[in-house]
Amino acid sequence: MRDSIQKWADWTGSVVTEVQPSYTSQVDSRNGTLLGKRTGDNFTGFDGVVLQADHNAATNVLSRGTDKDITRYMSKAEVQAVLLRRTARFLCMNGIESARCS
Template sequence: MRDSLQKWADWTGSVVTEVQPSYTSQIDSRNGTLLGKRTGDNFTGFDGVVLQADYNAAKNILVRGTDKEITRYMNKTEVQAVLLRRTARFLKGMGLSLLDAVELGWLDPKHSKTKAFKQLLVGMPGTSK
């Protein structure tokens, strides 16, 4: 498969770049956060905007190719930690926290069970270690 893609790329003058694929279908391509949900052919953002899921994922893959924080050989847990930090920063700009996002149904509760999520909560008002 890789050789076939490379042949077509050479023929068309394109470049093939391998990227770390974790979470590319679970990120909202409009803001780079984990706020939203993919259901079948739809990705619904936290704000209710519905995107075609494959198009949304393709845009995330394109961005991943130039991402300086997420490298090709990172494991899924490391990628999730980066994405949770980005999501927390985005929410902070709205005056909200990761916990708020889970309570609002914007962030999948599976993320709240991770070490990265718990580390981001340390020092937040109203949370305990």
């Protein structure tokens, strides 16, 4: 599969970049948090906005290519820790979880 993708990339002049895929289906691509839920073809954000789940995940995969905090060879647990920190920061910045903000 990797070779086939690379051949297409070479043919089209594209660049292939491998990324750490953990949690790309569970992250809300609009805000980078774990505050949503994927159910089948839908991803519902904490604010009730429904996104097409595969599009949401693909947007997250694309974002991983330039993510300075999540590297290709991180473990799933390390990725989860980064995402939990981002989620907590988002909640604090938006006044949603003020009791734990410091």
